[in-house]
Amino acid sequence: MGGRGREGLWYPGARVFAGPNFFREELRVGTAASDNPEPASGERATVQKSERAIGHLTPMMRQYLEVKGQHPDAVLMFRLGDFYEMFFEDALKASELLQITLTSRSKGDERIPMCGVPFHAVKGYVAKLVAAGLKVALCDQVEEPGKGNQIVRREVTRVVTPGMLVDDDLLDARANNFLCAVAFGAEGGGLGLLDASTGEFFAAELGSDAALFEEIARTGARELLVPQGFASSERAAALSRACPESIVNPYADEAFEAARAEAYLNAHFATRGLDGFGLGGLPKAIAAAGAALRYLKETQRSEASHVDRISLHDVAGAMVLDEATRGNLEILRTLRDGKRKGSLLGLLDRSVTAMGGRRLARWLSYPLLDLEEIGRRLDAVGELCERAVLREELSALLREIADLERLTARLSLGQGNARDLRALASSLLRLPEVAAKLDSCGAALLRGLAAPLGGLTELAALLDRAVALEPPATLKEGGLVREGYDPELDRLVEIATRGKDFLLKLEADERARTGIGSLKVRYNRVFGY
Structure with missing residues (x-):
């Protein structure tokens, strides 16, 4: 060899x-x-x-x-x-x-030398690599x-990295899978935090390397992007030591240029400036965010339309919890085996959707300092505790709703299928009922969630009419469109699947039309039918 x-x-x-x-x-x-x-x-x-x-x-x-x-x-x-x-x-x-x-x-x-894996089982092999x-x-x-x-x-067609996983089979349903791009300043720098599987996008700027590295460790990012020029520096090595479970990958220096990154973000969001997102005057945060978004688009060969907003990662608004404190309190994982079971999160998480599980994990990682916001959450929790019937009704409805964040991300990235569309239709049809329940609540936090859930009825109805109730797993098998949605398509499908019956009907119709009782429809290699 x-x-x-x-x-x-x-x-x-x-x-x-x-x-x-x-x-x-x-x-x-x-x-x-x-x-x-x-x-x-x-x-x-x-x-x-x-x-x-x-x-x-x-x-x-x-x-x-x-x-x-x-x-x-x-x-x-x-x-x-x-x-x-x-x-x-x-x-x-x-x-x-x-x-x-x-x-x-x-x-x-x-x-x-060569080796190979079957294409239908490739996801599992990719996950191991x-x-x-x-x-x-x-x-x-x-x-x-x-x-x-x-x-x-x-x-x-796509590049899969630890921070660019979007397939459910490769992800923990109740945990975010963040990519973190890091733009170094003279001291400290900016971070761009992006979950390709949900579209969540955050940026922040911190004044010291210690604070920057500590915050990156708290996010639990699977993959860290650093400028090529810093890849071999002591600061990159220190970042790697602070985040031992993260993969550090170099990326093109020009992607971290603040002016270029700002133009790139404005083009993506169709805006003239980033002040409305809270990023005004934060060049390193903008630089990191622009690099993260560019990396997503390049690796997934997609416009990433599911990433439709960016938020300021408000570090100052949450309680400071260093790595030792988070570990000793076993907030997300246990000290003994690093498992969710037995941790504070494992004890508290009774959510019935994966989206709720991810949100609770984020709330526990970032305890609030704002008394007013804490009060709003406690009011919502209190009402749900007191109104057992409402709580059970909401839980029953939410159990029928798929992981909309990850489902829409796959569709946006061109990696979804008709089953995802059917799950989307079924989920959207339930949202008006959820909105009606929330609108009856007294807690402002719960009531405020009702209005955004009621504006997708037309899309839900269209998907329900158009997508088959039990579509196949792949897009090439056919059977994706629901019977009755398009009469012409139904006619063609009937010809393809019930051709003999179609020919007998055609023969009967032509006999009736022409009055020729002996008319027959036959086939030969010269003329066809």
């Missing part, structure tokens, strides 16, 4: 050296010539070496290497038929972590195979 050295792998038959910088430096084929018509002598030699290295490979392997060159720091899962295949160093890593068989492409000196701290790039076929030997066009 080849030899392994400190610098990488050499595959003699393929004449490809897959070292740590191979895909960054060697695979500039097709880009170096166009981007720089007259490269320097060293760059010209690199391009020529690359062309010699991959020029004799099959078109499919050349396509793989070109895509890999765009994502050198990710494990590339390359869709081939019913499998996602991995090659070279990615195959060696994946086969060890996933405990799957390592095989090879070609034989003898031409052998290239991400849990190991790796990025995973999913490269899919973006066109149907044609006739002949023309290679199918493939593109990376």
